[in-house]
Amino acid sequence: xxxxxxxxxxxxxxxxxxxxxxxxxxxxxxxxxxxxxxxxxxxxxxxxxxxxxxxxxxxxxxxxxxxxxxxxxxxxxxxxxxxxxx
Amino acid sequence: xxxxxxxxxxxxxxxxxxxxxxxxxxxxxxxxxxxxxxxxxxxxxxxxxxxxxxxxxxxxxxxxxxxxxxxxxxxxxxxxxxxxxxxxxxxxxxxxxxxxxxxxxxxxxxxxxxxxxxxxxxxxxxxxxxxxxxxxxxxxxxxxxxxxxxxxxxxxxxxxxxxxxxxxxxxxxxxxxxxxxxxxxxxxxxxxxxxxxxxxxxxxxxxxxxxxxxxxxxxxxxxxxxxxxxxxxxxxxxxxxxxxxxxxxxxxxxxxxxxxxxxxxxxxx
Numbered sequence: 001x002x003x004x005x006x007x008x009x010x011x012x013x014x015x016x017x018x019x020x021x022x023x024x025x026x027x028x029x030x031x032x033x034x035x036x037x038x039x040x041x042x043x044x045x046x047x048x049x050x051x052x053x054x055x056x057x058x059x060x061x062x063x064x065x066x067x068x069x070x071x072x073x074x075x076x077x078x079x080x081x082x083x084x085x086x
Numbered sequence: 087x088x089x090x091x092x093x094x095x096x097x098x099x100x101x102x103x104x105x106x107x108x109x110x111x112x113x114x115x116x117x118x119x120x121x122x123x124x125x126x127x128x129x130x131x132x133x134x135x136x137x138x139x140x141x142x143x144x145x146x147x148x149x150x151x152x153x154x155x156x157x158x159x160x161x162x163x164x165x166x167x168x169x170x171x172x173x174x175x176x177x178x179x180x181x182x183x184x185x186x187x188x189x190x191x192x193x194x195x196x197x198x199x200x201x202x203x204x205x206x207x208x209x210x211x212x213x214x215x216x217x218x219x220x221x222x223x224x225x226x227x228x229x230x231x232x233x234x235x236x237x238x239x240x241x242x243x244x245x246x247x248x249x250x251x252x253x254x255x256x257x258x259x260x261x262x263x264x265x266x267x268x269x270x271x272x273x274x275x276x277x278x279x280x281x282x283x284x285x286x287x288x289x290x291x292x293x294x295x296x297x298x299x300x301x302x303x304x305x306x307x308x309x310x311x312x313x314x315x316x317x318x319x320x321x322x323x324x325x326x327x328x329x330x331x332x333x334x335x336x337x338x339x340x341x342x343x344x345x346x347x348x349x350x351x352x353x354x355x
Binding site for chain 2: 013014015016018019021022023025026029030033
């Protein structure tokens with residue numbers, strides 16, 4: 001970095017933004033890959049059911065299947081409801 | 087026993103064919119009998135990068151269909167001993183490659199060659215799947231850029247689930263990260279993902295870093311694999327990569343910006 005750069009504003013570098021975005025999306029996609037093929041469809045179906053009652057955007061739901069042991073898998077469902085007070 | 091190495095990436099335009107040509111040539115220069123196979127059916131380009139486009143008579147699909155034998159089809163490089171090219175066809179039929187057909191050809195090549203380099207097409211369609219299916223090792227070509235890194239990660243998923251080794255529950259394909267178009271100056275400015283960043287995200291061992299270089303376009307313009315330009319930074323970086331593929335421990339070069347003088351440091355530039 002040159003001396004002139006030093007006095008310019010220290011805005012966040014784009015490379016670190018890129019890294020953070022990649023870490024999130026890659027982790028998400030790996031998680032999805034490791035699950036069974038029906039998970040995305042299951043996620044869409046659950047979303048449809050909830051939308052009959054509450055209007056939530058598609059990215060507010062996440063479904064994952066975690067293998068706890070040989071006999072036990074846990075289906076984890078995370079839904080964030082929109083802020084009600086308005 | 088021949089080693090089958092797929093050069094793959096998911097994303098297009100990151101340097102798969104350039105890398106296949108450079109690595110294949112490097113292996114042959116080191117005295118290993120090597121064939122580079124173009125799996126990009128319909129869009130063959132390896133012949134052009136290798137400078138043998140006018141010597142193509144038969145192609146991969148002709149061999150699979152029994153219309154020509156390997157001896158008639160393989161193109162022997164005129165510059166480097168021990169180097170051969172198997173060109174792809176220009177037919178638009180993407181189902182021309184069958185698993186059985188490809189296996190038969192690879193088995194025949196394996197009798198004669200030490201290394202079989204499979205130059206994969208972009209994407210995750212049948213052609214790319216076929217190129218990686220029989221591989222023992224994979225060179226995942228990645229640019230320090232978000233879409234390339236993401237696609238590389240998808241291809242890593244394919245390597246571990248859709249290959250023959252995966253289907254047969256054999257040892258996994260040995261994966262190598264090859265970072266291309268690397269610009270140390272932009273990395274230093276925080277404008278480009280660093281080697282460490284990409285390695286941290288993809289979590290596979292690094293086999294080489296190729297600097298962004300004028301030499302690469304010059305090489306493809308003239309149909310010379312860049313490893314033949316041993317003066318150039320990119321050529322040397324590819325030769326280092328080849329040496330590591332052969333099991334040698336080579337220090338990484340071209341990762342940092344050359345030191346600047348005091349005036350440049352103060353005024354930038």
